[in-house]
Amino acid sequence: MNLDGRRITIILIVGVIGIIYAIRLLFLQVINDEWKNQGVALTEKEVIVYPSRGLIYDRKGRLLVTNQTVYDLMVLPKDVKPFDTLAFCKLVNLSIDELRSGLLKAISWPNVKYKPSPLIKQITPPEYARISEELYKYPGFFGTPRTLRIYPQSIGALLLGDVAEIDKGELEKKPDYRRGDYIGKSGIEKAYENELRGTRGVKYVFRDNLGIERNVAEGKLDVAAVEGTDLIATIDAELQRFGEELMVNKRGCIVAIEPKTGEILALVSAPTYDPNLLVGRARGNNFRALNLDKQKPLFNRATQAQYRPGSIFKLAQSATALQLGIITPQTRIVCNRGIIGCHGSHSNDDLEMAIVHSCNPYFRGVMQRVVEADRDKTSRFKDARIGLDIWQGYIKRFGFGSNLGTDIPNVKTGLVPGVAYYDKWYGEFQWAFSTIYSLSIGEGEMLVTPLQMANMACLIANRGYFISPHTVKQIGIGGRPRDEYLVRYDSGIDTAHFTTIINAMEKVVGPGGTAGRAKLKDIVICGKTGTVQNEPKEDHAVFVCFAPKDDPKIAMAVYVENAGFGGTWAAPIASMMIEKYLNDTVSNVSEKKRILEANFLDR
Amino acid sequence: MSNNQAIQLGRIDWVTVGLYLFFVFFGWMNIYSAAYDASQPNLFDFDKEYGRQSLWILISFTLAVLTLLVEGDFFNKLAVFIYAFFVLLLMLVLVIGKEVNGAKAWFGVGSFGIQPSEFSKIGVGLLLSKYISSTGAKFKNWKTRLIAAAIIGFPACLILLQPDVGSVLTFTAFIFVMYREGLSGNVLIIGLGAIVFGVLSIISGATTIDFPFAGEQSGVWVLIIIVAIISILGWLFVKNFIVPRNRKTLYWIIAISSVASIAFSLSVSYIVEKVLEPHHRERIYVMLSMPVEREGADYNSQMAKITVGSGGFFGKGFLEGPMTQNNYVPEQWTDFIFSAVAEEWGFVGSVLVIGLFVYLIIRIINMAERQRSQFSRVYGYCVASIFFLHLLINVGMVIGLAPIIGIPLPFFSFGGSSLMGFTLLLFIFLRLDSERLSIFR
Structure with missing residues (x-):
């Protein structure tokens, strides 16, 4: 039998297998991309690089909001080797039992021993520095950095706002956010989210078979993150702190604005809370507790509370009437207390004294002249419609009924009732001046926010214009505010008409005035008290003012709910705030003590 | 004693030795990469597979040199004893062996283990060669066929008892040897036909x-x-x-x-x-790319293919393969080592390795054919066939053309038993080949 050919057969079989395998490899490795793509999908992971969020400083450069890196001590159970538990516990300040339960938690569902779990959360940097030096002795334990928003001054919670993970609803509206991203929820954090946030970067890392990230991939596709922009807020941290101190144990608010610029110097809503409560792990529980608090600390009374304006509204009424030419400063109206009540002893005031005395019949008379001016002689109903329209036009130019264009999120607009409003309530031609005269003294249907009242004080201080109140004066250190905060809104009232009003306001804060308590030795304060009826409870004490008279640096509205008379409670607070801001001191120590000790929370 | 008993260096096939060294060192490199741990980069770290492999390589080199020093006649004369010795070990391992992954296949010594099945092929090869080269052995006769089948089948059955189906499968290599020595070619045709028909039966049967x-x-x-x-x-x-x-x-x-x-x-x-x-x-x-009910049943196969595909044409480079470096292929340094080669050295590297293996096998076949001694020739075919079957199944498994059967890739896969076994297998033949001009048996 000739077997020589069989060598060839066997060699052919070996060779053919070799060729088949080479062709198979050609398809797997070169021609077909499917396996390569699966490999990339498995091994490469896109990791988002979060830029650090912009910092916020106060107008004097004090740090209000910053980021703090803290460390979570993680444990990866599969890498843990037997270790000196006693020394470890001493190092990280845990008891043996805490360590044991922590380790058990790390390996019990839903944790697995292949995935790192936190053992101790939020270790401060100095503490972590101490621990990390020794950590090499304990395989399987390591620290991962986390960034928290920190509020070093612990003030201005509602003004500064807070950040938290984006929720589902927001996520649908904002496509460039992803689940788990942080976003400003309120205050400056929300209003300036785009500036503070910066731009996210991307880097690619390898991921092993257990999903654990490993060494860094090449990096040519990486995109660097752009840090968030720092902001200079308009508030004065010391003034804000002092305001919050004065408002302890009270409900109410203080809004202080620099009239010339519209910059908000302080925005206190009481009761307040430490903004650091809404940070990190504790946020959920603290938020729930604050939300359930009967005093509603999360409710921003300065921008969201809508009150009837009360007597302080007489200032706007005066200016409107003067501009309309319906009265002059010399116009006297008899204090006829038949239709509407009044207080104090006076009988026939001119405008200035009517403001000082807050004479209700006087301003009812003024309003009557505004609304019932015989512009339509056929019907007092038609006449009232024309008059109210004119009145509403002026009042709106004070900023009432609008959000003032402020950068504070979620402000309320209040209400300036007009023709449409009363038509809806009473029906067309069913109402006349006699129906709506309560408006004349700031009662009735009108609603304003404290921010709007402070803005009115600015307008008076500026003798006719205001700039939208805002909370950020520089975007980027040395930068500008938003363009809209450089624009003046003119009230349409001549500067001259403010002289009488301001002189009257000066007298209010003078001997015998309703806010005599607020007088300061060296600073001329112009103000107007108000007492908003709030039956059956105690009245709200209200005060608006600005100072100094000739070169106003600060204008303010103060509300103290259920405290009683404006001159007794609101005016002294405003006065101390002014002195604190302008002179950095408070001279009337006994008055300060009286305010600090007052408690109206239970009223 | 004549001078032909001493080794004559010039007669050793140095090309084969060169290929052997290349495979062993390149294999070691790929084991290093597959088992690489940045915290233990030392090549000789005995905690890691590459460290232990360095020891196996040293022992294997020693064995290779010793084998070359042994007179070729020794293997012929003692073939029965060598065969018997390994059969004895296969029996012993069933009794005192260590059970790993459900198979009693290992003699354990600390963290080192010896797998007698990897050595038993040497005994089978030697005894089969001795029997076939004996006068009177003719594959036309049923007696010859039965004795040959018994020589192969007895240790195979012992291994099947462990049970280690993969190792048993490699014993089919000897069919090529018997075919070359006169077994009817119909065996190969029927075998091929049976495979095709079997596959059709499995697919339709499911x-x-x-x-x-x-x-x-x-x-x-x-x-x-x-x-x-x-x-x-x-x-x-x-x-x-x-x-x-x-x-x-x-x-x-x-x-x-x-x-x-x-x-x-x-x-x-x-x-x-x-x-x-x-x-x-x-x-x-x-x-067979048929649907599997259990999630993850095809994990190893999938990962191996992805790893191979990940290499592309030129490969990701040494220690740079993302699939290899991130442990996607379980125990990649053993039976799946070829996937590491394919990922880090690409199509170029993997085809080079296959090409060199094919070249080595063909070279051994041609060397076998130049033997004057039938014993040496048959043994040469045994060596070539065993290498071929390992290549066929191991690489086929990695690239998805063969079922997942746990057998090593010669010289590449991590493991002392397989490296020592293949080294002895090859170097016995090199010694026999070096004597080809002086020995007639």
Whole structure:
């Protein structure tokens, strides 16, 4: 039998297998991309690089909001080797039992021993520095950095706002956010989210078979993150702190604005809370507790509370009437207390004294002249419609009924009732001046926010214009505010008409005035008290003012709910705030003590 | 004693030795990469596979040198004892062996283990060579066939008891040896036909079809109906177109082959569906790209293919393969080491390795053919066939052309037993080959 050919057969079989395998490899490795793509999908992971969020400083450069890196001590159970538990516990300040339960938690569902779990959360940097030096002795334990928003001054919670993970609803509206991203929820954090946030970067890392990230991939596709922009807020941290101190144990608010610029110097809503409560792990529980608090600390009374304006509204009424030419400063109206009540002893005031005395019949008379001016002689109903329209036009130019264009999120607009409003309530031609005269003294249907009242004080201080109140004066250190905060809104009232009003306001804060308590030795304060009826409870004490008279640096509205008379409670607070801001001191120590000790929370 | 007993360095096939060294060192590099741990980069760290492999390499080199120093006649004369020794070890391991992954295949010494099945092929090769080269052994005779089958089958059965199906499969390598030495070529044809028909039976057997009248039945019946139809057509063909004197023989052939096919088909399908353990059935299904019920049953196969594909044309580079470096292929340094080669050295590297293996196998075949001694020639074929079968199954498994069968890639895979076994296997032949001009047996 000739077997020589069989060598060839066997060699052919070996060779053919070799060729088949080479062709198979050609398809797997070169021609077909499917396996390569699966490999990339498995091994490469896109990791988002979060830029650090912009910092916020106060107008004097004090740090209000910053980021703090803290460390979570993680444990990866599969890498843990037997270790000196006693020394470890001493190092990280845990008891043996805490360590044991922590380790058990790390390996019990839903944790697995292949995935790192936190053992101790939020270790401060100095503490972590101490621990990390020794950590090499304990395989399987390591620290991962986390960034928290920190509020070093612990003030201005509602003004500064807070950040938290984006929720589902927001996520649908904002496509460039992803689940788990942080976003400003309120205050400056929300209003300036785009500036503070910066731009996210991307880097690619390898991921092993257990999903654990490993060494860094090449990096040519990486995109660097752009840090968030720092902001200079308009508030004065010391003034804000002092305001919050004065408002302890009270409900109410203080809004202080620099009239010339519209910059908000302080925005206190009481009761307040430490903004650091809404940070990190504790946020959920603290938020729930604050939300359930009967005093509603999360409710921003300065921008969201809508009150009837009360007597302080007489200032706007005066200016409107003067501009309309319906009265002059010399116009006297008899204090006829038949239709509407009044207080104090006076009988026939001119405008200035009517403001000082807050004479209700006087301003009812003024309003009557505004609304019932015989512009339509056929019907007092038609006449009232024309008059109210004119009145509403002026009042709106004070900023009432609008959000003032402020950068504070979620402000309320209040209400300036007009023709449409009363038509809806009473029906067309069913109402006349006699129906709506309560408006004349700031009662009735009108609603304003404290921010709007402070803005009115600015307008008076500026003798006719205001700039939208805002909370950020520089975007980027040395930068500008938003363009809209450089624009003046003119009230349409001549500067001259403010002289009488301001002189009257000066007298209010003078001997015998309703806010005599607020007088300061060296600073001329112009103000107007108000007492908003709030039956059956105690009245709200209200005060608006600005100072100094000739070169106003600060204008303010103060509300103290259920405290009683404006001159007794609101005016002294405003006065101390002014002195604190302008002179950095408070001279009337006994008055300060009286305010600090007052408690109206239970009223 | 004549001078031919001393080793003559010039007669050693240094090309083969060079290939051997390349495989061993390149294999070591890939083990290093597959098991690489940045915290333990030391090549000789005994905690890591590459460290232990360095020890195995040293021992294997020593064994290679010692083997070259042994006179070739020794292997011929002591073939029976060597065979018996390894058979004894295979028996012993069943008694005192350490159970790893459900198989009693290891003698354990601390963290080092010895797997006697890797060495037993040497004994089988030597004894088979000795028997075939003995006068009177003719593959025409059933006696010769039975004795040869017994020599191969006895240790194979012992290994099957461990059980280690993968190692048993490599014993089919000896069919090539016997084919070369006169076993009918029909064995290869029938074998190939059986594989094709077996695959068809498995695929059709895994489906159920709604037959008219018979209801739901295994799909293998479709195959059987096709065989029956072909047989009838063949019968009609023979009846009408073949001269009468040849018809009877052909009728017999048609009858026997159709009955045999049907019986084979039914039994394969029955064994796969009813006898095999589910995880064995899964492996076969995975290889045939058939749907597998259990999630992750094809994980290793998938990961191996992805890792190979990840390499691309030029490869990701040493220690740079993302699949290899991130542990996607379990125990990649053992049976799946070729995937590391393919990922980090690319199409270029993997084809080079396959090409060099094919070259080595063909070279050994050609070396075997130049032997004057039949013993040396048969042994050479044994070596070539064993390497070929390991290459066929191991690489085929990694690139998805063979089922997941745990056998090593010679010289590449991590493990002392396989490296030492293959080294001895090869260097015994190199010694025999170096004596080719002076020895007649």
